[in-house]
Amino acid sequence: MSEASTEKYNFAIVRGFAFSALFWLVIGLIVGLWIAFEMFNPALNLTPWLSFGRLRVVHTNGLGLGFGLAAIFATSYYILQRLTRIPILFPRLAQVHLYFFNTVIALGALSLFAGMNTTKEYAELEWPLDIGVVVLWVMFAVNVFGTLIKRKEKQMYISLWYIISMTVAIAILYIVNNLEIPVTLFKSYSVYAGANDANVEWWYGHNVVGFIFTVPILAMFYYFLPKSTGLPIFSHRLSIVSFWALNFAYLWTGAHHLMLTPLPEWIQTVAIAFSIFLIAPSWGSVVNGYYTLQGNWDQMRTNYLTKFFIAGITFYGLQTLQGPLQGLRTLNAFFHYTDWVVGHVHMGTMGWVTMVISASFYYMIPRITNKELYSIKLADTHFWLILVGQFTWTITMWIAGIQQGAMWKATNPDGSLMYNFLDTVTSLYPYYKLRFAAGVIYFIGILVFVWNLTMTVRKQSSQTEV
Amino acid sequence: MGITSKPVVFAVLAAVLILIGTTVTVFIPLFMPSTQPVSTFIKPYTAVEQEGRDIYMREGCNNCHTQTVRPLRTEVLRYGEYSKPEEFAYDRPFLWGSRRTGPDLNRVGGKYPDSWHYKHTANPQGMFEKSNMPPYGWLAKNQLETTYSFKKTSILGYGYSENDVRQQIEQYRLKVTDESYPSKESRNQVTPLEIRKQLTEMDALIAYLQKLGRDVKKMEAAQ
Numbered sequence: 001m002s003e004a005s006t007e008k009y010n011f012a013i014v015r016g017f018a019f020s021a022l023f024w025l026v027i028g029l030i031v032g033l034w035i036a037f038e039m040f041n042p043a044l045n046l047t048p049w050l051s052f053g054r055l056r057v058v059h060t061n062g063l064g065l066g067f068g069l070a071a072i073f074a075t076s077y078y079i080l081q082r083l084t085r086i087p088i089l090f091p092r093l094a095q096v097h098l099y100f101f102n103t104v105i106a107l108g109a110l111s112l113f114a115g116m117n118t119t120k121e122y123a124e125l126e127w128p129l130d131i132g133v134v135v136l137w138v139m140f141a142v143n144v145f146g147t148l149i150k151r152k153e154k155q156m157y158i159s160l161w162y163i164i165s166m167t168v169a170i171a172i173l174y175i176v177n178n179l180e181i182p183v184t185l186f187k188s189y190s191v192y193a194g195a196n197d198a199n200v201e202w203w204y205g206h207n208v209v210g211f212i213f214t215v216p217i218l219a220m221f222y223y224f225l226p227k228s229t230g231l232p233i234f235s236h237r238l239s240i241v242s243f244w245a246l247n248f249a250y251l252w253t254g255a256h257h258l259m260l261t262p263l264p265e266w267i268q269t270v271a272i273a274f275s276i277f278l279i280a281p282s283w284g285s286v287v288n289g290y291y292t293l294q295g296n297w298d299q300m301r302t303n304y305l306t307k308f309f310i311a312g313i314t315f316y317g318l319q320t321l322q323g324p325l326q327g328l329r330t331l332n333a334f335f336h337y338t339d340w341v342v343g344h345v346h347m348g349t350m351g352w353v354t355m356v357i358s359a360s361f362y363y364m365i366p367r368i369t370n371k372e373l374y375s376i377k378l379a380d381t382h383f384w385l386i387l388v389g390q391f392t393w394t395i396t397m398w399i400a401g402i403q404q405g406a407m408w409k410a411t412n413p414d415g416s417l418m419y420n421f422l423d424t425v426t427s428l429y430p431y432y433k434l435r436f437a438a439g440v441i442y443f444i445g446i447l448v449f450v451w452n453l454t455m456t457v458r459k460q461s462s463q464t465e466v
Numbered sequence: 467m468g469i470t471s472k473p474v475v476f477a478v479l480a481a482v483l484i485l486i487g488t489t490v491t492v493f494i495p496l497f498m499p500s501t502q503p504v505s506t507f508i509k510p511y512t513a514v515e516q517e518g519r520d521i522y523m524r525e526g527c528n529n530c531h532t533q534t535v536r537p538l539r540t541e542v543l544r545y546g547e548y549s550k551p552e553e554f555a556y557d558r559p560f561l562w563g564s565r566r567t568g569p570d571l572n573r574v575g576g577k578y579p580d581s582w583h584y585k586h587t588a589n590p591q592g593m594f595e596k597s598n599m600p601p602y603g604w605l606a607k608n609q610l611e612t613t614y615s616f617k618k619t620s621i622l623g624y625g626y627s628e629n630d631v632r633q634q635i636e637q638y639r640l641k642v643t644d645e646s647y648p649s650k651e652s653r654n655q656v657t658p659l660e661i662r663k664q665l666t667e668m669d670a671l672i673a674y675l676q677k678l679g680r681d682v683k684k685m686e687a688a689q
């Protein structure tokens with residue numbers, strides 16, 4: 001299949017970002033395991049920079065920005081070239097983008113270890129690094145739009161739409177939420193105060209998840225699922241409707257993270273309404289995925305990639321049902337601030353996001369290196385380990401959340417509280433231990449993944465079939 | 467659909483769509499005074515309290531402690547009166563948090579004496595054997611850095627003069643180093659001799675914690 005045209009594509013950049021993603025994935029998960037252990041054994045808070053409060057942000061930023069963005073850049077550069085049928089317009093810029101990206105993430109991790117933390121969730125980096133993130137985003141955007149404008153393929157396929165909307169949305173979100181006044185090189189204050197700061201932050205917090213952990217992952221899903229299965233997407237029209245509805249509705253929903261806080265009630269209520277509405281476009285993609293396999297469900301057994309996509313989209317479907325339900329006032333009053341939400345987030349990241357990125361990498365890496373995958377068996381092992389790890393992890397946290405929520409609310413017949421706060425924490429330690437074990441299983445699965453791809457690339461260039 | 471062959475038009479359209487919800491739910495509320503009302507009862511943080519708040523941020527305390535009591539019966543029973551928007555007028559950034567691994571702190575000010583905080587912050591397990599809170603004894607070993615205190619309060623618009631800030635810092639230092647300071651014994655236990663006469667990061671953090679939820683009580687009493 002290696003036509004003459006594939007030779008001119010710039011796959012070095014794809015490979016660079018893909019392996020950067022794997023690197024940050026491993027780092028982020030090690031930190032994750034460390035803090036999971038600290039949750040039931042505080043002895044691991046050995047030094048200030050290993051204390052939970054600092055490490056948790058290294059974990060979220062390392063995986064969200066390090067792993068997530070690198071994987072998105074890798075797949076976007078690949079999809080972009082294939083769907084436009086021209087190489088990346090500015091290959092030098094892309095190369096600088098790769099180095100600059102890793103520098104910013106490394107400095108970001110170090111600065112968070114050092115306690116330079118603006119505390120706005122998923123936007124904790126201090127202002128000089130915020131500028132770094134904006135610069136690297138502009139580098140990416142220039143290549144995206146440059147390549148799109150010069151493209152040879154007239155129509156833009158759905159995946160490109162998602163890449164465009166991500167590029168635009170993340171720029172707006174990141175800049176608006178990170179407006180801050182510097183005190184020193186390492187310290188700044190938000191320009192917004194109190195309830196407004198909260199509202200801006202969760203508009204960002206919710207949508208950064210939307211436009212990093214949903215939109216570009218859907219771009220991968222819509223491209224790599226048909227490619228891997230050889231089956232066309234079930235309905236193009238459904239994907240069009242879903243795309244525009246998702247992009248419209250997402251931005252209204254941030255305040256469901258601020259239920260029953262001093263934020264004005266009308267903003268909360270609008271957020272609830274749009275959250276419920278969001279089920280429709282989300283499930284548009286889920287249904288589209290399932291129906292694409294119509295009549296070919298045997299691929300779940302015969303094609304090792306298919307199950308990653310289908311499990312992934314299933315978790316996406318569950319995620320997008322669970323999310324709006326948690327946003328309802330009554331349920332939110334019970335679940336918010338508990339581990340239930342932690343379970344919810346990790347179903348998305350460990351299930352949907354990682355499953356789809358894994359399959360996309362398995363599809364891409366052999367093709368860009370012109371080698372066969374090292375081992376399909378290992379890929380299957382990877383699949384089952386991360387599936388079992390993730391499921392055990394999230395279900396454990398849901399149960400822990402229900403228990404703590406119930407204990408917080410429990411009262412004696414005379415109306416007094418039944419449990420003091422500490423009781424509600426210590427009763428969760430068995431769950432925290434199980435969660436740590438589940439995390440280890442998941443981590444082993446990821447190590448298998450990394451090993452498999454590393455060995456693939458290391459293989460002596462195998463077949464030179466024409 | 468013509469726009470699927472026009473990337474720039476497509477991007478502009480996507481941006482417009484994204485900005486509709488953003489404008490209604492985020493940008494417009496920014497200019498509505500009712501989103502973040504102010505009250506004369508709520509005073510800005512002192513320079514020391516603000517330094518304490520910055521340490522709270524540096525250590526990522528917000529990852530485990532929320533600062534909003536919701537209007538729910540059991541929550542009010544556990545933490546005190548539910549949070550009012552006016553309380554947060556000086557909070558840049560807000561520190562409401564998203565997970566309660568530890569208890570809510572919005573109404574913690576005045577709940578315990580300083581001595582309790584010195585002991586607990588330095589060694590939570592000494593007080594509650596099974597607590598999973600990290601120990602922060604080292605905060606008492608760090609002298610408080612006040613080089614930027616004035617710059618900070620002026621950026622935050624608290625309206626203090628340079629002299630005010632100097633006085634606030636000196637006053638608080640005199641308070642905690644005075645022989646008659648009620649929490650002297652606990653403070654001495656965690657603070658090394660060499661810096662006992664100086665303000666430490668722990669002192670500032672405790673000053674901040676003791677400020678939380680205090681002013682609003684006067685506002686609530688007046689209503």
